[in-house]
Amino acid sequence: MIDIAREYRVALPDWIDEELAHVPTALPSxxxxxxxxxxxxxxxxxxxDGGPFAALVAERESGRIVxxxxxxxxxxxxxSAHAEVVALGLAQAATGSWDLGSDGLPPHELVVNWRPCVQCYGATMWSGVRGLVVAGEGPELEELTTFDEGPLGADWAxxxxxxxxxxxxxxxRDGALAVxxxxxxxxxxxxVVVYNARGKAG
Structure with a gap:
């Protein structure tokens, strides 16, 4: 029998509890x-833990953080453990559904600090969210962080x-650029370590 890995684990860091301790359950704005x-x-x-990226999944109307x-x-x-993928996966675990837009669920939106990379673009599209809120888009992210975000078309939105x-x-937007x-x-x-594939680590 071939000896292969059978699972991998992606989890939020422990410090997240400290950051969320005094955050209300809903952020309407x-x-x-x-x-x-x-x-x-x-x-x-x-x-x-990784790059300067974070995301939330919230109920669009109430602002309840999922x-x-x-x-x-x-x-x-x-x-693949990008902020959007982690947030979407945890939201799907919390709701018990791979489709965050399924019947019986309120509309959900993903809030992220820049336009998604090519991987997270697909993950967002297939997640069932009904909204995507971004701090910005444009070349500034790649210019400042040196990350390769992939070939996303101009008509992405x-x-x-x-x-x-x-x-x-x-x-x-200015808050994202400051980070x-x-x-x-x-x-x-x-x-810091900039983790680009194909030998482009910084």
Whole structure:
């Protein structure tokens, strides 16, 4: 019999409990949700778990937080463990459904601190969320963090919209860029690992 691994584990870091301890169960304002995302993203890279990325899944109308996710590529050793994938997976576990848009569930939205990379684009599209809220889009993320986000088409938002997923952009964009700039300073100082495949690690 071939001896192969049979499972892998992706989990939130322990410090997330401290960050969420005083957060209300519902954040009705998208700005408040994004402020929390920025805070989690900033702490995440400083703790060494992964890149400066975080996400939330919330009930769109009530603002009830269903799940949180941060990028745990470094701490898990799993390249797909991006913040959006973690948040979506935990939301699906919490609701008991792989489809966050299924009958009987309120509409959910994903809140993330930049436009998704190509992997998270697909994960978001197939998750069942009815909304995607991003802090921004554009080249600044790759320029500041040096990450390769993949070849996403210029019509990425329209593709979501045609599938019934509302896209809301530029929610506290400057907050996202501030986190990325701090991360860049740490890159230049040799204090963090930038995990790009194909030999492009920084």
């Amino acid at each position: 998208r700005e408040d949700r994004m402020r929390l995302v920025h805070r989690l993203a900033d702490r995440n890279w400083r703790e060494g 799940s949180a996710g941060v990028n745990v590529v470094l701490s898990s050793g799993v390249s 329209e593709q979501f919209e045609t599938r019934g997923i509302e896209v809301v952009g530029d929610v506290l 990325f700039r701090d991360y860049r300073e740490a890159i230049d100082a040799g204090e």
